[in-house]
Amino acid sequence: MFECLVIAGTPGVGKTSVARIIAEKVGGLQLDLSELVVGEGLYEYFDEETGSYVIDEARVSRRVREICSGGKPVVVATHYPEVLDEVIIDRVVVLRLNPVVLWDRLRTRGWSDRKIAENVMAEMLSVVLMNAISKFGVGRVVEVDTTGRSPIEVAGEVLEKVSKGYTQEKFIDWLSIVDPGFLEELERVLSDEQET
Template identity: 30%
Template structure:
């Protein structure tokens, strides 16, 4: 069983993944750590670019049948055959902006990440790569334990994907300019 926890930066992937791994007694593979330790990060303005083809090759060797794989790059570097479920954590863009401010992200980087969450970019890309293995979970008003319990329900087949539509929420609040880069 290889479970992937992915989502936009700031949704809680590492927090949830570590808790789930501890309770499930599964190993963790942190995609960013693998890339960093393999020297695959290349600084580019405020971001780190990654050679996804090389990272994909490295990860092929590291993935076992009993692990939790964590990272926002998952849809771009993992193969469908090696994955049991891919959990996309979703979080309100209003919450994410606060997280990014706490992390010291620039306004541009904050908006890029929040707009990616609003548009569901990682969800879309995960569904293209993993089809029916993808499940979305809205973590906005959930505790860590509630989220872990939801993931366990997904793994056991007792829960389906949640529908998440931040674009509708942001549009209704007339906040498109707040989140999208000019």
């Protein structure tokens, strides 16, 4: 079915849960790219301002290539699929989540309003999806809406789309769906944080 499948999306959309289920179903390995980066020191430095690691893309790509060459199917969960070597990746599935639901979900993580707003804005603007398409091409990228669905349901849809070679024809446009007032609130949070 696949050697190396990427499950991508903004934080909070369900990547890790879905990747774990898929790996179990195919007898493969689930790899959380963020955990790999931190656990194996595959970063250049820690950015205090953003509260995140700046990854060493060449080392990360090389390490994932090694893992994906191990003979078992690998399911990689990440919010930055564009750092991976397109030669070893069979498909990229971008999980999407209604931005209003994502806001509520990320609030439970204890993150700052700014960090939440940045991630929700990235989801609204399809940043992970666009990065994946730019790197891997539209024919190798599909998306799945996780809103109101269990990880088991989502994993089933992912496996079906991947096994059938599904080609995405239309992509989600949250900007046309979400209340404009929500977008204004996000912009307010981001501008307030910049002024302080």
